[in-house]
Amino acid sequence: MKIKRMVARLSRFTQIAAAALLIVALLAGCAPTVSQPIATPPAAEPTVVQPTTAPPTEVPPTAVPPTEAPPAEVSPTEAPAAAATPVPEPATATSVDPMYYENEPVAVVPPGDPTKPMVEAGYNTSIRGGPGTNYVVYGAFLGGSTAIATGISQDGKWYVISVPVAPGGMGWVDGAYLLKYNTSGLPTVVAPPVPPTTELIPPQPGEPQTTTLTEVYVRTGPGDTYPAYGIAPKGVTGRVIGKSQDGQWLTVRLDPEKVGAGYGWLMTAYTQPSNIESIPVVLAPDQLPPAEIPPPASGAATATAIDFVNIRSGPGYEYYVLGVVAPGTTGEVTGKSQDGFWWQVKVPTGYSPDGFAWVSADWVVPSNTENVPVVAAPPPPPTPPAQPTPAPAGNCVLVSQTPPDYTTYPLSYGFGVQWVLQNTSSTPWEQSEVDVVYQGAMNGQRLHQGLDRFDLPVTIQPGQTLTLNGSGITPASAGQFGEAWALQMGNSAPLCTFWIIVNAK
Incomplete structure (x- = not known):
């Protein structure tokens, strides 16, 4: 009995095993491609899988490196800031320029481009007429402001920037208060002469007066296009005798032994006035267009004006004013005064019958003047009698x-x-x-x-x-x-x- 049961169980096991083998064989026959990737891996054939046929959802974002993006798809404004902006040379100062004062008029300058020579104010400072604090102030250059850099002083401490409204279209800023961008190749600019100092007549107690807040021009009229007598230093107080019609300029008393007219004009914004409520309006002197000076010959000695400058009939302030030349005007130098303080220049005969006039060395930059001869001064203008003599009858x-x-x-x-x-x-x-x-x-x-x-x-x-x-x-x-x-x-x-x-x- 036991033997019969064992034979029967073995028979059923044999039948089950045979059936299982038959099912495996049938499945193998129905799916022949399952073994194809094992025999020939498609990953090894780049041409089998075309990138353009792959659905977008099957390509992970990390599969496309950022460097493979087409250049046309990257806007210039999307470039990283670190790549577009060079690292500036830092300012050496650690605080605001002590020569700057609160509410100093702000100079209007074109902004700079950090990919070109440019300076940025690290602190509030001033734009001046030359490389030093003894030059006149054109206006404030506030922290964070930028400007186009065009040159550098001979000692490398001051930078020349574009200031279209200033005489000559340029100004100077102390490099200690600046961040510098791409300035290593800037040309060296010769410093202009320091203008003379003009003394103000001090007021009596209670008189109308004004005190300079910085170095400021004393001009011959109420406007930047009038020539200047010189500079009034910071902190001096002068007697005020009048004002311009618009109130932007004050008329101050000067020493008539040094300035023949005995008065000049200061821009109100650069001073602190007091007791001026009742001062009268003073009419502005007449102005004529700047003189047109003939261009100098090639290689000739020259003088270039740094501001609006009077041309005179002789080498001294007692001589007649013949006209005014604009900043940047260059004339041919033909001689110099015996004391070396004046240059003789060529002018049209419409200004002087002999074709020559004189300009103060304080207001021009000379060039090639080493061999210029000394020229004798013409006779000074005559002093009229106490009672003028009438002209001949009939005229x-x-x-x-x-x-x-x-x-x-x-x-x-x-x-x-x-x-x-x-x-x-x-x-x-x-x-x-x-x-x-x-x-x-x-x-x-x-x-x-x-x-x-x-x-x-x-x-x-x-x-x-x-x-x-x-x-x-x-x-x-x-x-x-x-x-x-x-x-x-x-x-x-x-x-x-x-x-x-x-x-x-």
Whole structure:
């Protein structure tokens, strides 16, 4: 019985095993491709799998390296900041420039480009007229502001930046307060001369006055296009005698022995005024367009103006002002004064009959002047007599004058004057030939500012009248003062003489 059971179990086991083998065989026959990847791996054949046929969802983002992105798909603004902005040379200062003062007018400058020569203010500082604190201030350069760098001082401590509104279109900033970008190749720029110092007459207690907050120009009129006498240093106080019509300039008293007119103009924003509520308005001196100077010959000695500069009839402030040249104007130098403080330059004969004028060395940058000869100074202008002599009869008649002679004004008082002249001769007063010429002042005290010689506004035919307007300021001391003027052709005798005499007390 046991043997029969065992045989039966073995028979059933045999049947089950046979059936299992049959199922395996059938499955193997139905799926022949399962073994294909093992025999020939498709990963080893790059051409079998085309990237363009793969669905987007089957390609993980990490499978495409960032460096394989097409350049056209990367916007320049998306470039990393570290790659576009060079590391600047740091500022050496650790605080605000002590010469900067609160509410200092901010200079308008074009912003810089960090991929080109550029400077950035690390701290509030000032833009000046030259590489030193003894130069005039053009305005503030605030921390974080940038500017185009165009040059560097000879000692490497000051940087030249683009300042379109400044004379010559440039200014200087102390490198200690700057971050520098790409400035290693900047050209060296020769420093301009330091302008002279102009002394202000101090006020009496309670008088209108103003104190300079920084180095500031003392100019001949209320505007940046008027020539300057010099610089008033920081911290000096001067007697205020008037203001411009817009209030942006103050008229201050100067020493008449050093500045003939005895007064000048300061920009109000660079000073701290007091007691000026009742000061009068002073008329601005007349201005003419800058003189056109002929270009110098190749290789000639030259002088280039650093600001608006007067050209005069001789080497000294007592000589007539013939015109004004603009910053950057270059003229040919033909001589120098015996003391070396003045250069003789070529000018059109419309400004000077002999074709020469003189310019102060304080306001120009010379070049190739080593062998320039010393030229004798012309005779100084004559001092007119106490009572001017009328012009020869038959040439002109004074039709009217306002104010009349011997009008009394307060001390340091601004006034206007008008003359109406009639041509009583038989020939025209040609605009291109006849000039209005300052002849001199009584007691040596000038009343006017501005030009001493200028063209007629129009040609005046026989019988016609000419109206001339001027302005002046009475001196700070009491007395009788006056100025003489004339119509004149070249250096010939005057055609017509006229004057103004006032009392000051």
